[in-house]
Amino acid sequence: MVTHSPRLPYRNSFFIKLRKSFPYYIIILLPVIYLIVFKYVPMYGIQIAFKDYRVSEGIFASPWVGAKYFKMFFDSPSFWNILYNTISISLYSLVAGFPLAIVLAVALNECRSIFFKKTVQMVTYMPYFISTVVIVSMIMQFTDLQSGFVTHMIRSLGGTPRNIMGMPEYFKSLYVWTGVWQSTGYTAIIFLAALSGISTELREAAIVDGASKFKRVLHIDLPGIAPTIVILLILNMGYVMSVGFEKVYLMQNNLNAQTSEVISTYLYKVGLLNVNYSLATAIGLFNSIVNMIMMFLCNRQ
Numbered sequence: 001m002v003t004h005s006p007r008l009p010y011r012n013s014f015f016i017k018l019r020k021s022f023p024y025y026i027i028i029l030l031p032v033i034y035l036i037v038f039k040y041v042p043m044y045g046i047q048i049a050f051k052d053y054r055v056s057e058g059i060f061a062s063p064w065v066g067a068k069y070f071k072m073f074f075d076s077p078s079f080w081n082i083l084y085n086t087i088s089i090s091l092y093s094l095v096a097g098f099p100l101a102i103v104l105a106v107a108l109n110e111c112r113s114i115f116f117k118k119t120v121q122m123v124t125y126m127p128y129f130i131s132t133v134v135i136v137s138m139i140m141q142f143t144d145l146q147s148g149f150v151t152h153m154i155r156s157l158g159g160t161p162r163n164i165m166g167m168p169e170y171f172k173s174l175y176v177w178t179g180v181w182q183s184t185g186y187t188a189i190i191f192l193a194a195l196s197g198i199s200t201e202l203r204e205a206a207i208v209d210g211a212s213k214f215k216r217v218l219h220i221d222l223p224g225i226a227p228t229i230v231i232l233l234i235l236n237m238g239y240v241m242s243v244g245f246e247k248v249y250l251m252q253n254n255l256n257a258q259t260s261e262v263i264s265t266y267l268y269k270v271g272l273l274n275v276n277y278s279l280a281t282a283i284g285l286f287n288s289i290v291n292m293i294m295m296f297l298c299n300r301q
Contacts, residue, residue, distance in 0.1 A: 046281065048062075049069060049278060049281040050065065050282075051278060052064075052068075053277050069282035072279060078266070082261055085259055086263045088172065089176065089248075090239070090241065094237075096176050096177065097180040097187070098236065101184050104184060105191030105195060106221055108121060109221065121189075125189060126185070127181055127185065135247065136247060136251055150164065165255075166253060168255070171256045174251070191228060191229075194225040194227075194228040198220065202224075203220060234295060237295055238291050240291060241287045241290045242264065243262045243264060245264035248260060252265060267287075
């Protein structure tokens with residue numbers, strides 16, 4: 001007589017799978033908790049943007065005002081200037097820094113001296129770990145009118161030193177290129193990792209066929225890391241309206257405010273300094289929606 005073993009109930013099979021994959025669930029537990037607590041739970045506060053929020057009355061008891069604060073922000077005399085500064089600085093940073101990281105990664109990948117490659121890699125990615133406060137302090141010291149390195153260099157070349165930190169036309173370039181110096185080496189590591197995954201057989205076949213280094217880079221390396229380039233580009237487009245607050249705020253002064261005022265610094269001044277939480281929330285929500293739309297549009301292309 002043939003007996004068949006009873007099938008395990010669905011619930012039991014679920015717990016068996018859970019027990020087998022338990023270490024992996026533990027690994028992702030903290031990131032999931034972080035996302036829930038700091039990203040999803042605070043979303044209930046979005047309604048502040050549509051209310052005349054008063055701390056004494058709380059979020060739910062504050063009266064609804066609809067799109068009043070969105071209209072207030074859009075009608076603000078500085079709206080278009082702030083929007084232009086934010087987008088122009090973000091795109092300037094993307095155009096200046098993104099290709100350089102790819103070029104650096106490809107150049108290091110073609111380097112045959114391991115010692116030289118590791119040295120350049122270390123020197124280029126170390127600035128990424130320097131504090132933003134230290135970076136801005138270095139910029140101020142280098143451009144100081146009395147003892148700055150840039151000032152002495154301009155004088156030695158016969159020029160007249162100027163207050164670079166106080167000149168609006170230089171703010172964006174100063175912000176972007178110091179950021180490129182700080183982050184290019186670190187970003188290049190991602191592309192180097194992608195390049196290491198390209199089959200060596202393709203390169204060897206190209207060498208046998210007589211392809212030059214330039215052609216190997218053009219037809220093997222760049223197509224090989226194209227998926228990584230596209231993914232990073234999409235992620236960067238999702239932050240096109242999110243110019244870093246700390247560095248801009250530390251570099252900002254009354255002389256360069258015309259070109260240095262961005263959404264993040266304006267939101268800080270409105271929300272915390274002027275204690276207008278409803279307007280600040282409306283600005284932040286507008287910023288997030290635009291970033292999301294930009295990321296979706298870039299992803300569809």
